[in-house]
Amino acid sequence: MSKIIEQGLKVLEVEAQAILGLRERIGADFEKVVKMVTACKGKLILTGMGKSGQIARKLASTFSSTGTPAVYLHPGESSHGDMGVIENDDLIIALSYGGEVPEFGALYKFIARKGLPLVAITGKAESSLAKSAQAVLNVHVPEEACPLGLAPTASSTATLAMGDAVAMAVMAEKGFSSEDFAIFHPGGSLGYRLLTLVKDVMHTGDALPTVKLETPIREVFSIMTHKDVRGAAGVVDEKGDLVGVITDGQIRRRLEKSNDPLTGFAKDLMTTNPRTVDANELAEKALFVMEQFQINMLFVLDKDATQARKPVGILHVQDLLRAKVR
Known part of the structure; x- marks a missing residue:
C-alpha cells in the first residue's frame, strides 16, 4: 500500500472516530439545546470565524431548509453594524473549537445587554465562549487528521456533525415533513418529485x-x-x-x-x-x-x-x- 493511500485512509479513520466519539455527548446538554432551538420564536443566528464560520454558514442553511429560520452573522462584521440583524426573540449559536475568538467580544456584550440566549459549540469546555453560554455542546476530539496536527480537520468534521444532529432532532421535534421540505426546495429535482401529485x-x-x-x-x-x-x-x-x-x-x-x-x-x-x-x-x-x-x-x-x-x-x-x- 502506498503512503498516499495510507494517508487517505488514516484521515478517514481519524474523522470517523471523531464523529463516533460524539455519541457519548448526546445527552442532557444536547436535549437542552434542541429544546431551546425548538422553542425559539425568532430566528437562529449562527456565528463563527475561519473554518468554524464556514460550518456555521452551512448549518444556517440546513436549519433554514428544515423549518427553522436561520442566518449567518460574521463576528468580525457584527461590530460594524451587522448586529442589527439580531432581534429580541432570536437565539445565538456560536461555533469555535478553541472558544477564544477576539471578534466575539463585542458580540458577547451585545447579547448580554439584550438578554438573549447563547449556545456554544466548542471543543474547550473551559473557554471564554463556553463560560458565556447558557448551553454548551462539547465537540472535543482526541486528535486532528492533519499530519501536523494543526489544520482543523477532525474537529471541524465533529462540529458539523454535531450541528447536523441538532438540526435533525429539531426537525423531528417540529414534525417537519417531506412535503414541507419540498416547499422549501421547489427548484431542485427532489422538490419537484415531492411536489408532483x-x-x-x-x-x-x-x-x-x-x-x-x-x-x-x-x-x-x-x-x-x-x-x-x-x-x-x-x-x-x-x-x-x-x-x-x-x-x-x-x-x-x-x-x-x-x-x-x-x-x-x-x-x-x-x-x-x-x-x-x-x-x-x-x-x-x-x-x-x-x-x-x-x-x-x-x-x-x-x-x-x-x-x-x-x-x-x-x-x-x-x-x-x-x-x-x-
Whole structure:
C-alpha cells in the first residue's frame, strides 16, 4: 500500500472516530439545546470565524431548509453594524473549537445587554465562549487528521456533525415533513418529485376510458383503442363507481382462447377490485405501486369527493416518466 493511500485512509479513520466519539455527548446538554432551538420564536443566528464560520454558514442553511429560520452573522462584521440583524426573540449559536475568538467580544456584550440566549459549540469546555453560554455542546476530539496536527480537520468534521444532529432532532421535534421540505426546495429535482401529485399528471375527461358492466365487448375494444390512454378501460356500475378494469392483456388472452372473442359484455372480461390511487397522492407513490405490482396504469379516485369510488382520472407509467418523477 502506498503512503498516499495510507494517508487517505488514516484521515478517514481519524474523522470517523471523531464523529463516533460524539455519541457519548448526546445527552442532557444536547436535549437542552434542541429544546431551546425548538422553542425559539425568532430566528437562529449562527456565528463563527475561519473554518468554524464556514460550518456555521452551512448549518444556517440546513436549519433554514428544515423549518427553522436561520442566518449567518460574521463576528468580525457584527461590530460594524451587522448586529442589527439580531432581534429580541432570536437565539445565538456560536461555533469555535478553541472558544477564544477576539471578534466575539463585542458580540458577547451585545447579547448580554439584550438578554438573549447563547449556545456554544466548542471543543474547550473551559473557554471564554463556553463560560458565556447558557448551553454548551462539547465537540472535543482526541486528535486532528492533519499530519501536523494543526489544520482543523477532525474537529471541524465533529462540529458539523454535531450541528447536523441538532438540526435533525429539531426537525423531528417540529414534525417537519417531506412535503414541507419540498416547499422549501421547489427548484431542485427532489422538490419537484415531492411536489408532483397524481392529479397533476393524470388524464381526465374525454381521455378517461370507462365502460359500463353491460357494454358489449366489441364496443370495449373500440373505446380502448381510440382513447388517449390505450390498453385499459375502467368498468363502472350504475352509480358510476369503479368495479373493475379491463387491460389489453386480458383481451389478448381472450382472443387466444375464445372461438367467439367479441361476444359477451364488459362484466364477463373485467378484473374486479382493481388497484387504484388517490388524486392527491404523491405521483412518486403511484410509481412505487406500479413497480411493486408490475402494472402499467392506475385508475385515479378522489377519496374526499362525495362519490369516493368514481374514477376521476387514469395514470400511465409513461406519464410519470415524462414528468421526471423518477
